[in-house]
Amino acid sequence: MVVLNKIYTRTGDAGQTALGDGTRVSKTSARVAAYGTVDELNATLGMARLHATGDMAEALARIQNDLFDLGADLCRPDMERDAEAEYTPLRILPAQVDRLESEIDAMNADLEPLRSFILPGGSALSAHLHLCRTVARRAERQTVALAALEGINESALRYLNRVSDWLFVAGRIANDSGRADVLWVPGLTR
Template sequence: MGNRLSKIYTRTGDDGSTGLGDGSRTGKDSARVNAYGTVDEANSCIGLVLASELSDDIRSLLTAIQHQLFDLGGELCIPGHAAIFDADIERLEAHMDALNETLPPLKEFILPGGGEAAARCHIARTVVRRAEREAVALARVEAVRPEAVRYLNRLSDLLFVLARVLARASGHGEVLWNHERRKA
């Protein structure tokens, strides 16, 4: 692969449009651009988690997820393209099950926090949730493969479990919502 991006600015988007992966153009505020743009934002948030102190296995998992999110962004940018498959979703579920086995049952809601890596993971989780909402909104007006939406749904769940693991590993522990605070 040569220098595909030798010139970063093209001026073609100065009119408020952008090129899709199939060569067509659409508005920068279109549902499709919102969907893949939010996937890109989620990927950047995972990069922020990766800037934290992490174990090698978690670092490897998140790096693999970043590659898959780039693939997913491509799928959403190229109408009709397929890049995320059931096996990708099943891998997320397997990682989530393995991580969740080490955690105590959840009896209370958790507030975002629990140390720097966990807090960053919570931010990534919420941005992935938004990417899922954007993909669902796109699916209401254009074709979106259900695997894309399911992948984002599972990824946000995995990031929640991972935030719990990171909070415990940091020594900060999970921040539980105190629903009794108003009764005092």
């Protein structure tokens, strides 16, 4: 259980922060950038949820919870030492990636195939979901950069790749199942 009774600690005042294993690193480290952007993605999803109802709102809530798991995964380096941890570290599981894929397939089943790229917009929810998608792609790029330097859980990277796909398809669903998509018109203003 998490207990937060004091919000400021002053331990980061010199530009360092603690990882999940207690290691202190610079706040500019690749690991902190990766999980920090996952946190930003979670915040943008919270904004999107303000416009969502029903199944979409429930799915976004599940993803937000997964993103906290993902942040916990990324903030704890050295997976080889997980067995030595005082508690079992949270790691993204392949089943979480599989769930996203199943949901993408279900949402995409009734959509007409795209014949153009989509401009972010249409409904407020769709516009927010497209913003979330771009933040997810940035989090993915930063996690790839981290993986080039240190070991990470491969399922974490797969999850980020899949969640951006999920957000794209969800954006189409939020636009009246694609009927209100705003399509790119190449060379429109030439």
